[in-house]
Amino acid sequence: MPLDAFALALGSAFLHALWNLILGRERDPEAATAIALCAAVAVFAPVAVLRWDADSGVWPYVVVTSTLQLAYFALLATAYRRAEVSVVYPIARGMAPVLVLVFGLAVLGTGVGPGQAVGVCLVGLGVLLVRGLGVGRVDARGAGAAFGLAVASCIAAYTLVDKHGVEHADPIVYLELGMVPATLGYVGFLLATRSGAARLRATAGPLPALAGLLSFVAYALVLAALLRAPAAAVAAVRETSVLIAALLAGPLLGEAVGPVRLGGAALVVGGVALITLG
Template identity: 75%
Template sequence: MPLDAFVLALGSAFLHALWNLILGRERDPEAATAIALVTAVVLFAPLAIWRFDADPRVWPFIAVTSMLQLIYFAALATAYRHADVSVVYPIARGLAPVLVLLVGVTMLGTGASAGQAAGVCLVGLGVMLVRGIGSGHADGRGVGAAFGVAVASCIAAYTLVDKHGIEHASPVVYLELGMIPATIGYVGFLLLTEHGTARVRTAARPLPAAAGILSFVAYALVLAALVRASAAAVASVRETSVLIAAFLAAPLAGERVGPGRLSGAALVVAGVALIATG
């Protein structure tokens, strides 16, 4: 893997972990997510217009990925209200490639190597350590794990959709087109809830807005890395975000991250690397 591609993928991993930690430490993650989404969509709209390149065949994919992105952000924000980022994030990011692999094997007939099978086992063990073997629900781990699985399912689903949808539009345009309906739906629903307008107004601060910008920049860095290296290599490096989030959760979000949770995050990263390169 070229050094420049490695640096770009690692930078994307760091920024991805960072924007999740920013939203996870907010008092109202749902409202903060609304601010992040609106900021990102508005800020990157001029670039998407300038580089607009899409054919009509993209619209069915946009419709499906928008719905999945809406569910993804709703589940992610709700998860961060009830559980630590260092619990939700490794489960969500780790299980997603496992689910993609399982769909490929069971429904698409792609098959799986011994290395990928070993990767699935490592991810499973890592998730158990992150979740905490025999832990109760008092610290939110049970709820966090459940929402983590829901988020992972959304990631896996829109990954499979986007793999084909991106063939009909440039990446930035595809991302913007998919995020606009998701953002409108998310913010619209939140505003209709009790005190929704006040919640969004309170969350309208620089940090949530910065999280939205970081999410798009992280994606741009991945695109740049993919130009320079294989998708498998980039995916492997990018998943170090799981370990980065676990290490930064204590100093940045004030979470209690013990050796078990860190070890679990490390196993998740190793398992995803095997799945990506297997």
Template identity: 50%
Template sequence: MPPLALALILLSAVLHASWNLLIARARDTEAATALAVPIGALLVLPFTLPTWRVEAGVWPYLAATWVLETAYLALLAAAYRRADMSLVYPLARGLAPVIVLLVAALALGIPTTPLEALGVLGVGAGVLLVRGFGHGAAGSGDRAGTLLALTVAATIAGYTLVDRQGLQFASPTAYVVLALAVPGLVYLAAITRIKGRAAIRAELRPSTAFIGVAMFAGFGAALAALTIAPPASVAAGRESSVVIATVMAAVVLKERVGPRRLAGAVLVVIGVALLAVG
């Protein structure tokens, strides 16, 4: 993997973990998420205009990613209502690169080196180890939440593969705004209808603006990496956000990080290293 691609992937992972941490600390996580996306779009739009490029061929891919991103937001919210974040987040993010690797290699014929394949599997195994299995590994142990997390992983894999193709017809800066703005507005309308405008207005704060900007910047960095690196490697490298989030939880939220999570973190680092040299 090119060093620039690795740097972009790690930047994306840091931003993703950061805005998830802020979402987790928000008074109303759904309202904060719904408001952050359109605010982020407005704030980053001026910076995307100098490199804005959109060709006619991009629209079928954008239509597909709109469906997948909207499903991602809805399924993720449903999963968090039924299970702990410590179950949903690592499971969804950890299995996504494995799905991408299988689809990219078997269905799309996109080549993946043996080291990159090992890296993908290492990252996936590492994030699952961070999450833990067995009795008491998850707070709720809800099977419905686990099933929803698997569907979230499928949507992540789906939009990763779709975006890889769609970037042939648009610049990463234009694509990220178009890809997130429409699902974000749909989600905002839905949450406003369900919770009311007062709940949305209550989340008008600087941290919500940062969440929005971090969403777009992180996604944009990942899309830029997709233009120069295999999709499975990009998807797997982004999963290092699980380890970053674990460190943030220990430092910021004062959560206890035991030997199992530390071992998982080491395995993820090894997986990312394999991606870098592969």
């Protein structure tokens, strides 16, 4: 893997972890997510217009992916209000490629190599360590694990959809087309709730807006890395965001991230690397 591609993929991983940490530290993650989405869509709309390249076949994919993106952000924001980022994020990011692999095996009949099988086992063990090994736990970690799995399901679903949808449009145009309806739906739902407008006004600020911009920049860095290296290698490096988020959750969010949870996050990274490279 060329050094420049490695640097781009690693930079994307850092930014992806960072924007999640920013949303996780907000007092009202749901409102902060709305601000982040609006900022990102507004700033990158001119870029999408200038790069416009889409055919008519893109619209069915836009409908599906925007619905899945809406569910993804709604679940993610709720998860960060009820649980710790260092629990939700590793499980969400780690289980998504496992679910994609399982779907390919069960529905598409694709094979699973020995490296991928080991990778699934490592992810599973890592998730257990991140969630905690206590039997019958119903605390915040248990809720975080449940939300993480739900978020992972959304990621896996829109990954499978976008794999084909992006064939019909420029990647940045496709991302913008999918995010606009999701943003309108998310903000509209929040405004329809009690005190929704007041929550948005109270949360509006530079940090939530920055989180939205970082999410798009992280994606742009991945696109640049993909031009320089194979997709599997880029995906493997990008998953280091799991470990980055776990490492930074302590100093930035005050979460109690001990060696066991860090070890679990590291296993998730290793397992995903085996799955993507296998």
